Amino acid sequence: MNIDENTLRSFGGETIRYKPKEFVFKENEHSLYYFQITSGKVKLNTYNENGKEFIQNILGKNQSFGDPLLFIDRLYPTNAVSLETTEVIRIPKNNFLEMLEKHPDISLEMNACLSQRLYYNSLMVRNMASQDPIHRLQGLMDYLKSYYDGDCQHCFPVELTRQQIADLTGLRVETVIRTVKKMVNNQTIRLDGRRIFY
């Protein structure tokens, strides 16, 4: 979701800066705001019982997070942590809902946005259930690419470290590294230095 900055401000939106590795919110906290990233990156993660990190998603510029929680009365299922110096605009929950009432167009877009997330999430879950690491990586990249505008072959830059890919897919770094090489041979992806293009 990407809402016009001025509109957000007119409904009480304020800019907040986060240093790298700072929590924007933590698991089980109450949802109070809509967040939209102006610059930087934020990851949504959880930790399993063994302390192993699982990343649900990594969001960048012009992307929102925490918004599904604005419509239901539940606690955050994940942490939100900035990966680098990050600037977000946040607007209080009630103001956000008020904004939707006064801007039906935004409300409609919000529906489309949430629907698309659901759609790609289901594809994601499907691929993640696969034992084959190639399918897991490909599923992840399809998902990431769904946020992306361009449409040419092998031109979508995957701005993730191998470790982050591992934490997103539940695989080990070493497995990701080896799988990436297989996929390069498959022509599924392309490398520019270390950066992956899908």
Place this chain on the structure above:
DNA sequence: CCATTAACTGGTC
């Protein structure tokens, strides 16, 4: 530069 972080390799289970 040096120190830190990320990418890679090989081997065991």
Place this chain on the structure above:
DNA sequence: GACCAGTTAATGG
């Protein structure tokens, strides 16, 4: 594949 150990390459102050 996970997990561990050790090396190499890249990054950044």
